[in-house]
Amino acid sequence: MRRTADMVFRPTKVAVFIDGCFWHGCPEHFVMPKTNRLYWEEKIGRNIQRDRDTDNRLTEAGWLVLRFWEHLEPEACAATVIEAVPPRRQEVQASKHPKMTS
Numbered sequence: 479m480r481r482t483a484d485m486v487f488r489p490t491k492v493a494v495f496i497d498g499c500f501w502h503g504c505p506e507h508f509v510m511p512k513t514n515r516l517y518w519e520e521k522i523g524r525n526i527q528r529d530r531d532t533d534n535r536l537t538e539a540g541w542l543v544l545r546f547w548e549h550l551e552p553e554a555c556a557a558t559v560i561e562a563v564p565p566r567r568q569e570v571q572a573s574k575h576p577k578m579t580s
């Protein structure tokens with residue numbers, strides 16, 4: 479499984495993940511296969527664990543993590559991303575160029 483974000487806005491530290499309903503255990507669409515149940519339980523469980531671990535690491539490093547299920551409308555996901563990025567861009571610029579006080 480990949481461990482890289484699907485989209486990265488590097489200057490603002492926003493990482494976007496699109497999670498597949500099956501591979502990441504979507505609460506609405508995931509159905510455990512009837513054959514090899516143990517294998518799949520372990521496999522999907524590991525994926526979910528790794529997702530949370532990835533979230534934690536990125537958050538600790540100052541990233542904003544946005545996750546979307548693949549079943550969501552792309553427009554809705556895009557709208558959330560578009561709302562999240564600009565305020566962070568201002569924040570980053572503000573910290574790079576501190577206001578002169580005199």
Ligand SMILES: [Zn+2]
Nearest residue numbers: 499504507549
């Ligand atoms: Zn889903």
